[in-house]
Amino acid sequence: MSSSNRFGITFLFVVMLAGCGFQLRGSYELPYKSVFVAAAGTSQVAASIRRELINSNTLIATAETAEARIVISEERRDKQILSLSGAGRVKEYTLRMLVNYQVVDKAGHVLIPTSEIQLTRILGYDDTKVIAKQQEEALLYSDMERDVVGQIIRRIIAIRKSA
Numbered sequence: 001m002s003s004s005n006r007f008g009i010t011f012l013f014v015v016m017l018a019g020c021g022f023q024l025r026g027s028y029e030l031p032y033k034s035v036f037v038a039a040a041g042t043s044q045v046a047a048s049i050r051r052e053l054i055n056s057n058t059l060i061a062t063a064e065t066a067e068a069r070i071v072i073s074e075e076r077r078d079k080q081i082l083s084l085s086g087a088g089r090v091k092e093y094t095l096r097m098l099v100n101y102q103v104v105d106k107a108g109h110v111l112i113p114t115s116e117i118q119l120t121r122i123l124g125y126d127d128t129k130v131i132a133k134q135q136e137e138a139l140l141y142s143d144m145e146r147d148v149v150g151q152i153i154r155r156i157i158a159i160r161k162s163a
Contacts, residue, residue, distance in 0.1 A: 036066035074100040
């Protein structure tokens with residue numbers, strides 16, 4: 001393949017990506033200079049939000065000094081049997097993640113009232129591959145966690161734009 005053909009194919013690929021709205025995930029600008037993330041007990045979502053904020057221009061502050069507070073009031077993961085084989089063995093599970101959160105400004109005004117994000121994923125199961133399925137389950141929960149964090153951050157960005 002000649003170099004001009006490779007250039008043409010590469011150029012076409014880049015144009016198609018730009019045309020479909022694809023954008024590399026980069027840093028984003030939260031409308032607050034400092035944020036406090038609170039959670040009842042240990043929350044993996046709260047920890048992930050803190051990690052995301054480290055990569056932005058927003059500082060993680062104390063509850064007293066932060067311009068806004070993200071409060072994770074509930075985080076729950078649950079696994080239920082979805083289907084069984086004819087022999088009575090589990091074929092599929094439904095994985096669920098539920099997160100309730102609220103965003104409040106420094107003055108105590110509610111910016112985002114208590115909201116719920118609920119996600120589900122289906123995990124096909126094979127009892128001959130237990131370790132692999134445990135790893136797949138962990139990956140699915142991790143994916144749901146990233147999705148929840150992204151939704152919360154996008155909603156915080158949107159409240160300032162609409163205000």
